[in-house]
Amino acid sequence: MIRFDDVTKTYLRGTRPALTNLDIEFERGDFVFLVGASGSGKSTLMRLVLKETAPTSGSVYVAGKDLSRVPSWKVPSLRREIGMVFQDFRLLPTKTAYQNIEFALAVIGTPRKQVRRLVPEMLEMVGLADKGRRLPHELSGGEQQRVAIARAYVNRPTILLADEPTGNLDPATSEGILELLAEINGQGATVVMATHDQGAVDRMSRRVVELVDGHVVRDEEHGTYESTAPDSEISGAAETADGETDTSVHPEERETATVARAHGSRAAAAVDDVEDEELVDEAEDAPNDLDDAFDEELDDTFGDEAPGAEAPEGPEAAAHEEEAR
Numbered sequence: 001m002i003r004f005d006d007v008t009k010t011y012l013r014g015t016r017p018a019l020t021n022l023d024i025e026f027e028r029g030d031f032v033f034l035v036g037a038s039g040s041g042k043s044t045l046m047r048l049v050l051k052e053t054a055p056t057s058g059s060v061y062v063a064g065k066d067l068s069r070v071p072s073w074k075v076p077s078l079r080r081e082i083g084m085v086f087q088d089f090r091l092l093p094t095k096t097a098y099q100n101i102e103f104a105l106a107v108i109g110t111p112r113k114q115v116r117r118l119v120p121e122m123l124e125m126v127g128l129a130d131k132g133r134r135l136p137h138e139l140s141g142g143e144q145q146r147v148a149i150a151r152a153y154v155n156r157p158t159i160l161l162a163d164e165p166t167g168n169l170d171p172a173t174s175e176g177i178l179e180l181l182a183e184i185n186g187q188g189a190t191v192v193m194a195t196h197d198q199g200a201v202d203r204m205s206r207r208v209v210e211l212v213d214g215h216v217v218r219d220e221e222h223g224t225y226e227s228t229a230p231d232s233e234i235s236g237a238a239e240t241a242d243g244e245t246d247t248s249v250h251p252e253e254r255e256t257a258t259v260a261r262a263h264g265s266r267a268a269a270a271v272d273d274v275e276d277e278e279l280v281d282e283a284e285d286a287p288n289d290l291d292d293a294f295d296e297e298l299d300d301t302f303g304d305e306a307p308g309a310e311a312p313e314g315p316e317a318a319a320h321e322e323e324a325r
C-alpha cells in the first residue's frame with residue numbers, strides 16, 4: 001500500500017537529512033504507530049506519502065504508483081485516496097460540524113443526493129449524530145477531532161494518516177479517538193499514526209515503527225511505546241549519561257542491533273553526500289485541492305486576520321445555527 005524504497009530526504013543542503021535510506025513498507029490494512037523524538041522524521045514521512053514534498057533520492061510508492069511519476073495535475077486524485085488528520089483539528093471555524101464534513105465532499109464534486117446520505121452517516125459513525133449543527137468552538141476538543149476524522153474519512157480513502165491526533169486531548173478522550181481509528185482500520189483502511197501518546201500505543205498493541213534521526217531503529221509487530229531495543233531513543237538506550245544521543249556510535253553499527261521486522265532502514269551517514277544533492281524546491285509541490293479550498297475559505301472568512309481568530313459568538317453563532325442543517 002505504501003512503500004519507501006531507499007528514501008533519503010534532505011530539506012536544506014548542508015543539513016542532516018530528515019530521513020536517511022528509508023526502506024519500509026506499510027501493507028493494506030496495517031495499523032502503524034510512528035514513534036520517535038521531535039525532529040526524528042515522522043511528519044516528513046507523511047508529507048512524502050502525500051507528495052507534499054519529494055524525496056532527495058529513492059522512491060515512494062503509494063497504492064503501487066511511484067509518486068515521482070505522478071504528474072502534479074494527478075496529485076489531487078492521489079490525495080483522495082488519503083485522509084489526513086492533525087493534532088490541531090484544522091476545522092473551518094465558521095462552518096458547523098455538518099458543513100465541515102460536507103465541504104470535503106463538495107470540493108470533489110460529490111452529487112448533493114450522495115452528500116445528504118454520507119454526511120449524516122459519518123456523523124453517526126463518529127458519535128456526533130446530534131451535534132451536526134454545532135460550530136467547532138461549541139464542541140469539545142475530542143468532538144472536534146471526531147469531526148476532523150469524519151471529514152478525512154467521508155470519501156472512504158484507503159489510507160488514513162494521523163499526525164499526533166491525540167496530542168491536544170486528555171487520556172480518556174484520546175482512548176475514544178483511538179477506538180474510532182481502529183474502527184476505520186477494521187473497515188480496511190491502512191492507518192499510520194505519528195504519536196507521542198504512550199498510553200495509546202501500549203493499549204493498542206499494534207505495529208510500532210520508531211525513528212531516530214531519520215533512521216528506523218525498531219519495527220515491531222505488536223509493539224509498545226518504550227523499548228529495550230538498544231537503538232531506541234524513547235527507552236533511553238541510545239542516550240549518553242547527559243541525555244544526548246550518542247553520536248559516537250555510527251548509525252551502521254546501531255543498525256545491526258535491532259529491527260524486529262525485515263523492513264529496517266539501511267546504513268546511513270549520508271551527511272557528507274548532502275553537498276552533492278540538489279536542494280528540493282518546496283515551491284514546486286503539487287497543489288492539494290482540499291487544502292487549497294480550505295485556505296480560500298479561511299481567507300474569505302478572515303481576510304487579513306489570523307486563522308486562529310475567535311469564532312463568532314452570540315447572535316452571529318445563532319445565525320449559523322439557523323443556517324445549518
Ligand SMILES: Nc1ncnc2c1ncn2[C@@H]1O[C@H](COP(=O)(O)OP(=O)(O)OP(=O)(O)O)[C@@H](O)[C@H]1O
Nearest residue numbers: 011012017018036037038039040041042043044045
Ligand atoms: N520544511 C522544512 N524545511 C527544513 N527542514 C525541515 C522542514 N521540515 C522538517 N524539517 C527538519 O527535518 C527534520 C525532521 O522533521 P519532522 O517534522 O519530520 O520530525 P517529526 O518527527 O515529525 O517531529 P515532531 O514530533 O516534532 O512533529 C527536523 O530536523 C526538522 O527540523
